[in-house]
Every structure is written in structure tokens, then in C-alpha cells.
Amino acid sequence: MPRESQRPSDDRILLSQATVGDLEEEFVLDALRSGWVAPLGPHVDAFEAEMGARCGASYALALTSGTAALHLALDGLGAGPGTVVIVPTLTFAATANAVAYTGATPVFVDARSEDGNLDPVALDEALTTLTAEGADIAAVIPVDLLGRVCDYDALGAVLDRHDPGIPLLADAAEAVGARLRGRPAGSFGRAAALSFNGNKIMTTSGGGMLVSDDRDLIERARYLSTQARQPVPWYEHTEIGYNYRLSNLLAALGRAQLRRLDDLIARRRAIRERYAAGLTDLPGVRILGRESGRGDEEDNCWLTAIVLDGEDSGPEVSADDVVAALNAENIEARHLWKPMHLQPAFAGARGFLTGAAERLFDRSVTLPSGAGLSDADIERVVVALRRALGR
Numbered sequence: 001m002p003r004e005s006q007r008p009s010d011d012r013i014l015l016s017q018a019t020v021g022d023l024e025e026e027f028v029l030d031a032l033r034s035g036w037v038a039p040l041g042p043h044v045d046a047f048e049a050e051m052g053a054r055c056g057a058s059y060a061l062a063l064t065s066g067t068a069a070l071h072l073a074l075d076g077l078g079a080g081p082g083t084v085v086i087v088p089t090l091t092f093a094a095t096a097n098a099v100a101y102t103g104a105t106p107v108f109v110d111a112r113s114e115d116g117n118l119d120p121v122a123l124d125e126a127l128t129t130l131t132a133e134g135a136d137i138a139a140v141i142p143v144d145l146l147g148r149v150c151d152y153d154a155l156g157a158v159l160d161r162h163d164p165g166i167p168l169l170a171d172a173a174e175a176v177g178a179r180l181r182g183r184p185a186g187s188f189g190r191a192a193a194l195s196f197n198g199n200k201i202m203t204t205s206g207g208g209m210l211v212s213d214d215r216d217l218i219e220r221a222r223y224l225s226t227q228a229r230q231p232v233p234w235y236e237h238t239e240i241g242y243n244y245r246l247s248n249l250l251a252a253l254g255r256a257q258l259r260r261l262d263d264l265i266a267r268r269r270a271i272r273e274r275y276a277a278g279l280t281d282l283p284g285v286r287i288l289g290r291e292s293g294r295g296d297e298e299d300n301c302w303l304t305a306i307v308l309d310g311e312d313s314g315p316e317v318s319a320d321d322v323v324a325a326l327n328a329e330n331i332e333a334r335h336l337w338k339p340m341h342l343q344p345a346f347a348g349a350r351g352f353l354t355g356a357a358e359r360l361f362d363r364s365v366t367l368p369s370g371a372g373l374s375d376a377d378i379e380r381v382v383v384a385l386r387r388a389l390g391r
């Protein structure tokens with residue numbers, strides 16, 4: 001039986017709760033009973049092999065978080081003081097924080113309004129300006145927002161026009177299991193960061209992975225992730241390292257979740273279909289990403305977000321109003337990521353902005369999307385949502 005952890009009260013509907021069951025229990029027990037409680041062990045190696053295969057990547061490195069994966073990848077790509085890294089403004093702070101850890105300067109670029117992913121036109125403009133200034137651009141980090149893979153062909157074409165040497169580092173933290181034209185998330189760019197945080201589509205309670213076909217990049221990250229130990233019989237360090245390796249216990253949990261990933265995606269997709277059906281007659285309400293010509297059959301449907309941005313969305317109801325109304329009915333709904341250029345932590349950072357991310361932030365609400373939610377739960381959300389929208 002699947003069971004859900006940390007459910008605060010029986011009738012509260014949460015945004016994105018993990019579900020674990022007998023398979024997870026079996027794998028974690030195996031890790032405990034095998035004696036491999038100490039950090040590394042066979043589940044880590046197997047998890048890397050299985051996840052790498054799923055992402056179509058030759059090499060994989062299991063880490064304590066997706067943020068750690070971004071940090072080590074950026075380090076390996078040469079991000080550091082005096083360099084610039086291009087980050088979408090519409091993302092979770094971890095993407096930009098990882099840039100800050102290296103000492104590089106994040107430059108924020110706006111989103112496409114149809115799906116919230118990095119806008120190739122704004123990227124083009126940013127690259128034109130930055131290269132004219134002679135900036136040293138260490139990387140561009142497209143983010144596969146809410147589980148929808150960016151159009152890497154379009155982004156790659158923009159880079160090729162300016163400097164094909166600038167690497168793409170994919171932040172696929174939200175997109176584990178998603179695809180683009182048949183190719184898996186995690187297979188695009190020089191390397192990709194995955195997250196197995198507790199609210200993501202599959203979880204190790206906390207964890208992440210760096211995947212790549214670049215053996216040197218992964219091996220260097222592997223060395224840095226275990227405190228940069230030299231291969232000698234004592235603790236010898238010629239560089240500053242990090243304590244970023246995933247433990248064997250958590251890798252065991254990840255392996256069980258990976259076996260269930262297709263089911264977890266199928267359920268989240270069915271939830272999205274239910275929202276779409278329940279809201280289809282409401283003018284001016286759309287589901288983020290759904291109408292961009294690609295449909296959502298390749299998305300992992302991690303979170304479903306509605307956007308209230310039609311000409312005819314009727315009486316002005318803001319995302320704030322909707323979030324408050326749903327929360328008042330014991331339904332956890334949230335705003336979309338607040339753009340990085342509006343965050344006090346990044347005040348003064350440079351941006352190539354069109355207003356699209358700000359508008360999406362103002363007009364979007366992310367809805368409960370966890371695989372453990374029942375059809376009745378989703379129906380309750382739809383009814384509450386229609387009430388909040390005055391329909």
C-alpha cells in the first residue's frame with residue numbers, strides 16, 4: 001500500500017507530496033541489512049548506473065542535492081570570479097544560488113510566456129550585448145520548468161550564432177523522466193542537474209545527481225564531492241573540496257522510486273488532464289505549457305500551473321486571491337517561482353527582461369499535483385478554484 005508521509009491533517013490537500021510504499025521499504029531495508037549504512041555502497045553505484053541510463057547519459061554522480069550538482073558542474077565548466085553565467089529569471093533560487101557559490105555573476109534572462117522556459121529571443125539579445133562587452137560567459141543554464149523540457153534545439157542554435165564554445169548546463173531538477181522529441185531530460189547540454197528533493201517527482205527525501213557524457217567533468221566533480229581527497233593512505237588535500245555525496249541508504253530509496261517513476265508520471269499526467277477538463281470552459285484560464293503546440297505528453301507533469309491571463313478572464317481575480325481562497329479551503333496552492341530579478345538576494349543583478357516572467361508570476365497559480373492525490377481530491381480543488389474565479 002502506498003503511504004504518505006507528514007500529512008499534517010487528513011483533509012489538507014498538499015501541493016506535491018511524496019508517496020512511498022512497499023518497494024521503497026524493501027530497498028531501504030536491504031541497504032540497512034546489507035551493512036552498507038556508511039556513506040557509499042552498492043546502491044549508490046547502481047542508482048548512478050540506472051539513472052544515467054534513464055537520462056541517456058554515459059556518466060552519473062549521485063549527490064546530496066540538485067543544488068550541489070549545479071554547483072559542481074559550474075565549477076567544472078570554469079565558472080568563478082570574473083565570469084558570467086546566464087540564468088533564467090523564472091526559476092527556483094537554487095539555480096542562481098549555485099552560480100553565486102562559485103563567485104561568478106548571474107545574469108538573468110526572461111521567459112517565454114507560453115511555457116515559462118528560457119526565451120531564445122531574450123537569450124540572443126543577452127549574448128549579443130555580453131559578447132560585445134567581451135564578457136567571459138562560463139555557461140548558460142536553461143531550466144526545464146515544472147517538468148517541461150526546454151527547446152534545446154532553439155537554444156543551441158542561438159548559442160551557435162554567438163559562440164558554440166559556451167556550454168549549456170541543463171537544470172533538469174524538475175524534469176526527471178520528461179522527454180523532448182523522444183529524448184530524455186538530462187541528455188541535453190554538456191551536463192544536467194537532477195533533483196530528488198522531497199517535493200520533486202521522485203525523491204530520495206533529499207538528493208540530486210549530475211549526469212553527462214563528459215567523463216572528465218564527472219570525475220572531477222566526483223573528486224570534489226568527497227572533500228577532494230588525494231589517492232594516498234592518509235588524508236591529503238591539495239584543493240578545497242565539498243561533502244556532497246549521496247548516502248547508500250538514500251540511493252536505495254531512489255532506486256525504488258525510479259522503478260515507479262513511469263507510474264508517478266502517469267498519475268501526475270492524469271491529474272493534469274482532470275484539471276484541464278474541469279477548467280476547459282473558463283475563458284482566460286490556461287494551463288501553463290499546454291497550448292504551446294507540443295501538448296504535454298512528453299512533460300513529466302510535475303506541477304500543473306494555471307495562468308489567468310486571457311483578455312476575457314472576466315472579473316479581475318489575481319493569483320494572490322486564488323492562492324488565498326484555496327488555502328482557506330485547506331488546499332495548498334502556491335505562486336509560480338518569483339523571478340530572480342525581483343529577489344532582494346539578487347538586487348542589482350543584470351537582466352535581459354521582457355516582462356513575461358513578471359506577468360507569469362503575477363498571474364499563475366501552481367495546483368496540487370502529487371501522485372498520491374485521489375480523483376476526489378482533484379475534484380475538490382476544481383470546485384474551489386471555480387468558486388475562487390467566480391464561476
Ligand SMILES: *Cc1c(COP(=O)(O)O)cnc(C)c1O
Nearest residue numbers: 065066067092094173195197208
Ligand atoms: C528543486 C530545484 C533545484 C534544487 O534541487 P535541490 O535538490 O532541492 O537542491 C534546482 N533547480 C530547480 C529549478 C529546482 O526546482
